[in-house]
Amino acid sequence: MSDPKLIPDPPAGKEELAPGAILRRGFLDRAAQAAMADALRDVAAEAPLLRPVTAWGRPMSVRMTAAGRLGWVIERGRYAYSPRHPETGRRWPPIPEPVLAVWRAVSGWPEPPDCCLVNWYGEGARMGLHRDADEGEAAFAAPVVSISLGDPARFRIGGTERRGPTRSTILRSGDVLAMGGASRLAYHGVDRILFGEGDLLPGGGRLNLTLRVVRA
Numbered sequence: 001m002s003d004p005k006l007i008p009d010p011p012a013g014k015e016e017l018a019p020g021a022i023l024r025r026g027f028l029d030r031a032a033q034a035a036m037a038d039a040l041r042d043v044a045a046e047a048p049l050l051r052p053v054t055a056w057g058r059p060m061s062v063r064m065t066a067a068g069r070l071g072w073v074i075e076r077g078r079y080a081y082s083p084r085h086p087e088t089g090r091r092w093p094p095i096p097e098p099v100l101a102v103w104r105a106v107s108g109w110p111e112p113p114d115c116c117l118v119n120w121y122g123e124g125a126r127m128g129l130h131r132d133a134d135e136g137e138a139a140f141a142a143p144v145v146s147i148s149l150g151d152p153a154r155f156r157i158g159g160t161e162r163r164g165p166t167r168s169t170i171l172r173s174g175d176v177l178a179m180g181g182a183s184r185l186a187y188h189g190v191d192r193i194l195f196g197e198g199d200l201l202p203g204g205g206r207l208n209l210t211l212r213v214v215r216a
């Protein structure tokens with residue numbers, strides 16, 4: 001087997017995964033990734049990671065927290081945006097400035113996001129195909145901006161039909177994906193994490209941030 005370290009990272013640049021889904025590989029350099037991971041440790045210290053339980057009564061494999069005015073939560077099986085952490089009852093911490101800077105650079109949206117959802121993928125964690133559709137009709141003109149840190153992930157994206165064709169790609173640490181336009185309501189998910197293949201986060205794992213405008 002070849003040493004993955006010998007395979008060069010793909011060049012930085014824009015790639016359209018699907019209409020309106022713009023991937024910028026290597027958008028954040030190593031120092032920016034490390035600084036962001038540190039800022040997220042502070043977020044998780046203030047707003048502890050949770051394991052949401054789906055409407056079907058199954059705990060998700062991903063652990064989550066949030067920053068910003070609102071956080072995405074599952075309350076008694078219902079998906080909602082809440083101003084408070086469901087366990088501490090406290091407001092979510094502010095979105096770290098370097099995260100807001102990414103939003104300003106790629107979103108094309110004049111206002112800051114209301115929510116920075118933080119997903120933590122440990123070994124074996126995944127996220128099934130879904131649409132980000134709880135933000136309210138009036139929010140769908142704004143993209144969802146996703147930032148990946150840590151171990152690579154196999155990410156899948158399709159169109160707005162659940163059973164339509166999909167394609168997959170690897171998202172690596174420092175990659176930024178904006179899902180806007182025709183892809184704002186596209187089905188997407190994470191098939192698997194290449195656990196331990198990144199070297200940003202000690203002990204392995206992946207952090208994903210999604211920045212969202214919420215008008216629900």
Ligand SMILES: O=C(O)CCC(=O)C(=O)O
Pocket residue numbers: 117119127132146153155171188189190208210
């Ligand atoms: O982890 C990812 O890359 C995607 C996360 C996602 O789709 C979500 O949080 O809604």
Ligand SMILES: [Fe+2]
Pocket residue numbers: 130131132188
């Ligand atoms: Fe999503």
